[in-house]
Amino acid sequence: xxxxxxxxxxxxxxxxxxxQIDGTTSWTGVRNYQARNYMRDTMKIGDLCFFYHSNAKxxxxxxxxxxxxxxxxxxxxxxxxxTSPYAELRPHVSWVAIxxxxxxKFARIGTLHELKRDPHLSTMVLVQKGSRLSIQPxxxxxxTYLLSLLG
DNA sequence: GCCAACGTTGGC
DNA sequence: GCCAACGTTGGC
Numbered sequence: 001x002x003x004x005x006x007x008x009x010x011x012x013x014x015x016x017x018x019x020q021i022d023g024t025t026s027w028t029g030v031r032n033y034q035a036r037n038y039m040r041d042t043m044k045i046g047d048l049c050f051f052y053h054s055n056a057k058x059x060x061x062x063x064x065x066x067x068x069x070x071x072x073x074x075x076x077x078x079x080x081x082x083t084s085p086y087a088e089l090r091p092h093v094s095w096v097a098i099x100x101x102x103x104x105k106f107a108r109i110g111t112l113h114e115l116k117r118d119p120h121l122s123t124m125v126l127v128q129k130g131s132r133l134s135i136q137p138x139x140x141x142x143x144t145y146l147l148s149l150l151g
Numbered sequence: 152g153c154c155a156a157c158g159t160t161g162g163c
Numbered sequence: 164g165c166c167a168a169c170g171t172t173g174g175c
Contacts, residue, residue, distance in 0.1 A: 055174080112174080129156085132157065
C-alpha cells in the first residue's frame with residue numbers, strides 16, 4: 001500500500017520542468033522537523049508525490065505534476081557540509097533527504113485557487129488556513145480525486 | 152514587497 | 164516549561 005504526498009517547491013528554485021529534465025533528484029534542504037519525520041519514518045519507495053509550485057504568481061501556484069519516491073531517506077549532505085548555506089550548526093540535529101523521480105507533468109495546473117474552492121478537497125492539509133508544511137500527507141481519496149481531475 | 156501565520160529559540 | 168522575540172514561509 002503506497003502513501004500519497006504533496007511536496008512544495010518554488011518554481012524559480014526547482015520546477016517540475018527541471019525535474020523532468022533531471023529525471024531523478026535528491027530532495028535536500030528540508031529544515032522542518034515534521035517534514036523531516038515524514039521523510040525519515042513514513043515515506044517509502046513507490047510512494048507518489050504531487051508536485052506543488054509555491055510562492056509564484058497566483059495562476060502559477062498549484063499542483064503541476066507527479067513524482068515517485070525512489071529511495072529511502074539518507075543523510076542530507078547539504079546539512080553536514082560546512083561550506084553549504086544550508087549547513088546545520090547544531091551537532092545533535094540531523095536532517096535527511098530522499099530521491100524523487102519524475103512521473104508526469106499534468107496537462108494543466110491545479111491552482112491553489114481552484115483547489116480551495118473544490119468541495120471534494122475541503123479537508124486537504126494544503127487548503128487549510130496557514131499550512132506551511134513543505135511535505136504533506138495526501139489521503140487516498142484526495143489523491144484519487146486529484147488524479148482524475150488533473151491526470 | 153507586505154505581512155499574517157506559525158515554527159523555533161532561548162532567557163527566565 | 165512558559166512565552167516573548169525572532170526568523171521563515173508563502174499567499175496576496
